[in-house]
Amino acid sequence: MTEERKPLPRGNDDMSLPAGKTCGDCIHCRRCTTMFGHIPADESCDWSPSRFTEKVNSTV
Template identity: 75%
Template sequence: MSVREPYRRTGDDMDLPPGKTCGDCVHCRRCTMIFGHIPEDESCDWSPSRFNERQPTSHSAGVSE
């Protein structure tokens, strides 16, 4: 399997927010498995961009002390 360079920002509306990559998106797993994206991509192929930032998870949620 060949390795490719990440898609970089191009200055259009498909660019991800500054400092964000596909790896920061909730759709990353699907896009990497089905569409050939890599987590380092900085531009989205979906039009309009479907970037939706993944929220940090708390492993202690719902655990009372």
């Protein structure tokens, strides 16, 4: 049984994602949601400092 939780909010530290961004916007989202229990709506990273790296959309 999977329990749903509220997204982790932005804080006032180096673990917050950029304003307007969530884990779902990061290239590491799949790994973090699979291994560390994050959800794509989280606004805070468990890595300190945040390792947020925005996905690049390709139009190929």
